[in-house]
Amino acid sequence: MKRAFLIAVPYVWLLALFLIPFAVVFKISLSDIELAIPPYTPTMKDGLWTMLSQLDFENFIFLTQDDLYWKAYLSSLQIALISTVLTLMVGYPMAYAMARAPEQWRPTLLMLVILPFWTSFLIRVYAWIGILSNEGFLNQFLLWIGIIDTPLTVLNTNTAVYIGIVYTYLPFMILPIYSALDRLDGSLIEAAEDLGCSRLKAFWLVTIPLSKNGIIAGCFLVFIPALGEFVIPSLLGGSGTLMIGKVLFEEFFSNRDWPVASAVAVILLLILIVPIVLFQRNEQKQAEAEK
C-alpha cells in the first residue's frame, strides 16, 4: 500500500504538471482560429464527440509551407548549441577550480555562484543593456584604455544574445559539474600520474570521463531552456535574431492564432523530447552492456 503510494506520487506529478497541460496545448493545436472567447473552435461546449471529429492537422501542415518556421527552429538550435558549448567552456574551469579549492572555501564559492539568483532574472538581463550599449560601460572602458577608438556595436546582435545566455545559465552548468568533480576520488588521478600520465593526459583520461554525467546534466540544463528562450533575444538581440520563442510570441499575441502557436509549441517539445529519449535509451543499453 505504502509502496504503491510512493510509486504513484511521481506519476501523479507527471500527469498533473506535464501530460494534462500538454494534452490541452495539443488539442488547441488541432483546432481552428476563431474570433470568440476562447479564440479557437471547436471547444468542449460543442460536446466531446463533435469536438474530436472537428480536429485536424491543418496547422501542422501550415508550418511546413512557410520557411520562416523551420528557419527559426534551426536558428534556435544553432544559438542554443553554440551557447551550450560556450557555457561549458566557461563553466568547466570554474567548477574545476571550485572542486580543487581548499575545503573551507568551497561553501563560499558555491554561494557566489548561487548569489545572482537572488536578483530577478529580468533585471540581470536588463543590466547587460547598460553594459553592452554603445554608450555602455564596456565601450567606455575599452575607449578609455585605448583599445578601440569607435564604440563596438554589441547590443542588438547575436553576440549579445550569446553573452546573455552564457551569463544567465552559467550556474546551471557549474553546479552539476561541480558536484561530479567534488565526488571525484583524488587518488585516481594520482594513480594515473604514477602510471606515467602527464597531468594533462590524466585530466583527459580520468577527470573528464568521470565528470561526464555532470557535463551531460549541465548541457541539458542549459540547452533546453536556451532553445525556447524569449526574454534574452528580445532584450539583447537585434531584429535579425530569429528564434522560435519570438515566433511563438508573435503567433500568440500579434496574430492571436492560438492554434498555430500551439502547433509551434508542440513541435518545439518534440524537438527536445525525441533526442533526450533516444539518448537515455542509448545510455541504458550501454549500462546494461557493461553489466
Next chain:
Amino acid sequence: MKKMMLSTVALGALAGAAIADEVRVYNWSDYIDEDLLTKFEEETGIDLIYDVYDSNEVLETKMLAGGSGYDVVVPSNDFLQRQISAGVYQKLDASKLPNKVNMWDTIEARTSAFDPDNAYSINYMWGTTGIGANVLKVEEFLGPDTPLDSLDLIFNPENMEKLQDCGVHFLDAPTEMIPAALQYIGQDPNSQDPDVLAMAEPILAGVAPYVQKFHSSEYINALANGDICVAFGFSGDILQARDRAAEAENGVEIVYNPVSEGSLMWFDQMAIPADAPNVDNAHAFLNFMMDAQNMAAASNYVYYANGNLASQEFLVEDVIGDPAIYPNGATLEKLYTKSPYPAKVQRTVTRMWTKIKSGT
C-alpha cells in the same frame, strides 16, 4: 500611495470571487493621476482595485481567454473593435452615466467609426503617432531646415542612411508602421487589400537596414538620453522623452510632431467586459472619470489629450495650448484612423513585418 495600491492589488488577488463592494480597473501603466483613485474611493465608498498592463496584446489575450475578473479595461480603438465582435464587452447603460454630456462630439464622431453610437465604450485619452527628433543632432547629420514633421525623414533611404550612425528607432508594430508607409506613397493607409499592403514592404525594407531598433517603448529613454536622433512613436511617449531631457538638463532638445502628410490617430477607450462581476460599480467608475475636473486632472498628469469637452477649461496651458497634444484644426482634419485587420490579413501583415525586420 503606491504601497496602498500594491496592497489593494494583492488583497484583490487573494479575495478571489469576493462579493465586497469593489471595482476592478485594468488600465495602461503610468496612465492616471493616482490621487484620482483615492478620490474615487472617498466619494463613492467603493473599493478600487487598480491594476496595470503595458500592451494591447496582453489585455486582448486575457479578454479572449475570458473570466479576467476585471470590471473596467482600456483597450485601444482597433483592438476594441475586434473584441466587440468577439463578444468581449457589454453595452453601457446610459442612465447610469449622467456625465456623458461632458464628452466631446468631435472625438465621439471619430470613435463611433469603430464603436457605432459609442454603445460599448467611453474615450479615455487619444493621441497621434508621429516623429520625435533630437533637433540639434538631426541638424548636424542632415543640415539645417530639414523638415522634422515629414515622413520623408524616416522613409527616404538617403536621409536614413545619413541618420543611421546617429540612431533611429521604429515602433515594433506593423499596424502602425505599414499605414504610415502607405501614407508616404499616397495609398490609403487604412487599406486591408493585401496587394496594397504589399506596396508598403519595399518602402519599409528599404530603410530597415538603417533602423537601429524596432521597439515600442525603448525610444523614450533612448531619445531622452540623446542615444538616438529620431524615433517614430506615440505622441505621449515622445513628449515624455522631451520632458525627461528638459528635466535632466543634458543639452538634449526633443520635439514631437504629428506627421504633416497625416498621422494615425489612436484612442484608448474605457469599456466593461461582458463577464464583469461588478457592473454597477464599473459604471460608477466611468461616470466618475467623465467628470470634467477629474478628467482634466488625469490629462494634466499624463500629458495626453482626452475626449472630454467640459474638461478643457480645467486643463493647464502646457496641455491644452500644446499643438503636439491638442493639434489645431488643420492637423486634426488630416488625422486618420485605422480599422483592425481580419485574421488572415493580420497574419500576412505579421509575416511581412518579420520579413522586413529579419530578412527571412
